[in-house]
Amino acid sequence: MHGQCPVGPDSWCKYQQAVSKDKIYIDKSKGLPPNLINIIKPTYMKLCDQNLLAKCLPGKTQNSNECFNGILWKFIPKDVFVSLTILRLGGYMDVIQFNKGFQGLIDILKHFGVTVGVLTLKGFSELDEIRKTDSKRHSLTVAKVARKKNRLAKKKKMIKNELIEGVSYKTGEF
Numbered sequence: 404m405h406g407q408c409p410v411g412p413d414s415w416c417k418y419q420q421a422v423s424k425d426k427i428y429i430d431k432s433k434g435l436p437p438n439l440i441n442i443i444k445p446t447y448m449k450l451c452d453q454n455l456l457a458k459c460l461p462g463k464t465q466n467s468n469e470c471f472n473g474i475l476w477k478f479i480p481k482d483v484f485v486s487l488t489i490l491r492l493g494g495y496m497d498v499i500q501f502n503k504g505f506q507g508l509i510d511i512l513k514h515f516g517v518t519v520g521v522l523t524l525k526g527f528s529e530l531d532e533i534r535k536t537d538s539k540r541h542s543l544t545v546a547k548v549a550r551k552k553n554r555l556a557k558k559k560k561m562i563k564n565e566l567i568e569g570v571s572y573k574t575g576e577f
Contacts, residue, residue, distance in 0.1 A: 407451050471501050504531040 408416035412423045421428035435443070449455070479485055479493035499507035505527035512519050540546055565571075 471497065474501055504534060506531060 405416055405418045408414060408419045410419050410423060412420055414420050414423070418428045475493060475497040478496050479490060485493070496508065499511060503510070509519050509524065509527055
């Protein structure tokens with residue numbers, strides 16, 4: 404299971420640290436129960452597939468987890484305290500919208516006997532279309548190149564301003 408861990412004495416993996424020092428690693432923690440490992444291991448091995456991991460190397464894309472969190476924070480802002488019930492409800496709504504868009508929320512309303520008006524149906528449908536269109540547009544090569552150029556231009560401008568004005572902000576300097 405340590406094949407994906409970084410090797411060497413500076414590795415965060417204690418097993419790989421021991422191997423680099425020619426020592427035998429003895430795990431003192433109880434770890435996960437064998438029956439749970441048997442359930443998790445197939446999924447873990449699929450996620451460790453080199454072809455899948457190679458797709459992650461270029462990076463610089465929002466992963467599903469970040470997208471999911473972004474939707475959740477729209478329902479429940481981080482800076483406002485909410486009860487556990489509201490948090491759970493927001494999480495459920497987040498899952499529904501993440502998987503099915505606003506149409507999923509309409510299905511829930513109908514399930515609970517709420518009559519959904521024509522304008523709500525039209526508005527939610529438009530929001531789903533906007534979401535899909537934006538997603539397609541943002542994934543185009545032209546859009547990616549434009550974002551890269553904009554980032555580079557901002558960085559050049561920041562460096563130019565630093566040379567002229569000096570460092571205006573630096574962590575721990577105040």
